[in-house]
Each structure stands twice: as C-alpha cells, then as structure tokens.
Amino acid sequence: MSQLARNEFNKKYAMPNSKIMGTISDVIAKKLTKLVTTGNKDDIIEIIDHINTILGTRISDISADVFSEPFTSKSQISQDYENPTGVFFLVTQGEADLIVGPNKLKMGLNKIMFVNERNMYNIEKPNKTNLVMLSGRFTWDMTKHGET
C-alpha cells in the first residue's frame, strides 16, 4: 500500500527520490561554515535568502551544525502523502553520504540536495573530518522543481 501511495504521490507532484536543486555560492558557503563553527549568526538571514533564491519557495525547519565524529544517522521515512514537502541537506565542509532507498549519494560540497522523505533515508559520515551541514524542509512546487 505504501509503495502504491508513494508512486501515486510522486507522479502527482513529479517528485523524484532525490535531486540536486542547485549550488550555493562560495561566499555563502564560507558564511555558513563560519556561522556553524563560531556560533555568530549575523549572516543567517543572508544565508536563508540565498537558499530561498535557489529554491524559490518557502523553507522551514532550518538547522545547521558541525559534526566531528563518524556517524550513521537513524533511518527516517514520512508517511505524509498530503503535503508536498521535502527535506534538503547542504554540506559546506567535510564528507558524507546520503542514503535514499537503495541508492548511496555522495553529498557534494555546496550542493542543495533534496530528498523525497517518503523513501527511507539516512546519512553516513565515514571519518573524523569536521562535517558542516545544514538541513531544512521546503514546499515542493511541481512547476518549479518537478521532473519533466
């Protein structure tokens, strides 16, 4: 049932399992890294505005942090087939992989990576290099973001 609902939902909103939505500028990447490592939030509005410019929609649940130890995050999945939302991740320093269903995707630096949260997904950080990562949620707009 879940598979059917997901397929129907994905088709309705032209929503892929994952997608690179765009790339932030080097300047903003540096500001995000600085924000996370120093705790100085002076640039946060500029960072949000920049991501907003790329996604062109409402973004929420923004969270950013630095991770030093290797980890495998808990797998997550959403059963929300009403609201076309998706999570996104943005790495500005370090290495991590995004596991979405059977696929393992390298999280490229400064890339905004969308995940269709109706698939099981989690993050793997393989080493002790600092990982600076921002996550958030946005409203998926089929005309702006959909797969054609």
Added chain:
Amino acid sequence: MIQIIDFEDGLQEFFASRFTVDTTIETWDLRGGFRFDKILPANKNIIILSKPFDCLQRGVLSGKYPQDDFKKLQDWSRRNWRYTSPEIYEHINSLLTQKIENKLVIHPEELGNPVTKKRIEKYIGSKFDWDISEYETFYTENINLR
C-alpha cells in the same frame, strides 16, 4: 495611550479595534527582522502571547504569501527560521523583565474566560468590546493554527 504588542500578524489590530480608548500597536518582529530597538514602553502596555507560528499562518491565510511572489516567500522563510531560534524569545523576555514595567500579559487561550475580559477592562479603565460567545469562532480562526 495604550500600546499593544504581539508578533507580526498577531492579534494587536483585533485587540485595538475592540477598545474605545486610543491605542498604538507594535510588533516584536517584521519580515524576519527584530524590532526590539524600536519598541518604547507606553503608559500602559498589553502584551499578547500569541504563538508565533499561529501568527505566521494567519499571514498565510490572509494571502500575504502568494506562491508566485518570490520576495514574500523569502520573508516567510526568514520568519519561520526566526521563530525556531531562541534569540527572539530571549529578547522578548529581556524587554518584558527589564524595560516594560507597566504591562498586562494576555495569552490568547485565556480569551474564553470572562475573567480575562474583566482584567483587560480593569487595566485599560475602559470597555473591551469582546463577546465571549464569539470566542469559539475566533479561536478556530486564530489560535492553534499549526
């Protein structure tokens, strides 16, 4: 003069319209930015403790954030972030405890209680035109939207 303070898209205008005395309205925030340095204590201050995400949603419901208006969507995102971050609540707390002395703090959940109406009238020294029986509709449209 009575000053009514809430978040952007809060209940300040609604409150002001129910008073028969002169009022000014103020907001803690605007388009995701702080307004704390603009807020000066008035003789009497009514602080409304709306839930910020209720206010944001009221803005959405009023048509303030159309899907095709990029700048407005940006504002929405700024506000959403602002309300999840502790700074705004620290500022409000600081203002309430250190700067605004004469105040009446009202939680919207209390509006269904007749005692609240009497408290407001006693504080402002005038009539507060608030029909308790209308509370259910008001509550549905304005409180616990998210």
